[in-house]
Amino acid sequence: MSQYARYPSLKGRHIFISGGASGIGACMVEHFCEQQSKVTFVDIDEKAGTALAERMQAQGAQVRFSYCNVTDIASLRQVINAAVDDFGTIEVLVNNAARDTRVPLTELDVETWDELQATNLRHVLFASQAVFAGMEAAGGGSIINFSSPSFMRRSRDISAYSSAKAGTIGLTRTLSRDMGDAGIRVNTVLPGWVITERQKALWWDPELERQVLENQSLHQRVVPADVARMVLFLASDDSRMITAQTYIVDGGLV
Template sequence: MNQFARYPSLEGRHVFISGGASGIGATMVEHFCEQQARVSFIDIDDVSGEALAARLTGQGGEVHYRHCDVTDIQQLRAVIEAAADEWGPIGALVNNAARDTRVPLKELDVETWDDLQATNLRHVVFACQAVFAGMQAAGGGSIINFSSPSFLRRSRDISAYSSAKAATIGLTRTLSRDMGDAGIRVNTVLPGWIITERQKALWWNPELEKQVLENQSLHQRVQPEDVARMVLFLAADDSRMMTAQTYIVDGGLV
């Protein structure tokens, strides 16, 4: 990371990340620790979350993992409150937790739809609500919500997921006005095709990778680090007048 930017404003800042135990989330936890932020992160994968926290703590990072299922709003509110009690107001909130389950339209039922909205959209609203008072009292903060380019690409079999991710962009823009008077910025990040372990297990193959890379303007794999560096910038004071915006990190695929 030495060749990339350091952000003095992130040093000591309390950052809260959902879905931080693996994939892009874990990379963001690592990058914020390298910036000497205080990082609270949550997940349902306790094995990966505790291992990541132990490793980064051993390297001198200030990091705390807590178990939380983001579909349980009461639990989500409680862990956000506990994190703020431990390390003070949350200065940057990263709403990363999601699940891109694929369900063909003819197989989609009400229960699956509701579950995917709860996993991908509902918690974003209430996490933002939960940090509002603390950020307002501190004079401001930054919220980064995660969406997906899947609805822009018209991807198949993910109508519930894509609907939630498209709605996240509208939510972000609305919240930027609701929270702007308190000095809180709200932006959206859309990661491109990133080969996580989940994707490798479920649907990635060499033929698909070849197709994706050919269709990108930049013919290289998008890495979790590329997304993490965008999030660092949006969490730092360097982006202090940037809000209500949508940032796609996909090598020019859409």
């Protein structure tokens, strides 16, 4: 990471990341650790989360992993409170946890719809609510919510997921006003087609990748680090007057 920016304002800052055990989330954990931030991250993949935390700790990072299913709001609040006890006020919240389940329109039922809203949208509000008082007392903070350009591309079979991700952008803009008087900035990041291990296992094939790269303005793979570096910037004081904004990191696909 030496050729990329270091942010002095992130040193010692407490970062809370949901969905941090793998993929883009894990990359963000690594990047914040490299910035010498204090990092708390949660995930439902206890094995991967524990392994990542141990690896970062072995490198001298201040990092803590806890199991948490973000659809359980009581548990999420409890983990956030415990994180504050461990590392102090959460100054940066990254609402990354999500699941892009494909469900054909004719097969989507009420239970699946509700579960996908809880997994992709509901926790964003309640995690933000849980850190608000601490950020307000500290004089400000940064909240970074994750959306997806899938609804802009009119992708098939993800109506519930796309609805949640479109809703995240609206929620971001509303929260930015609700929290602005407290000096809290709220922004949204939309990763493009980042080929994580999950993507490889479920949907990747060479022809699809060829089509994606051909349709991007920049004909290179978008990798997790590209997204993580945008999040670092939005978490740092370098972006102190940026709020209510939406950033697409997709090589110009949409």
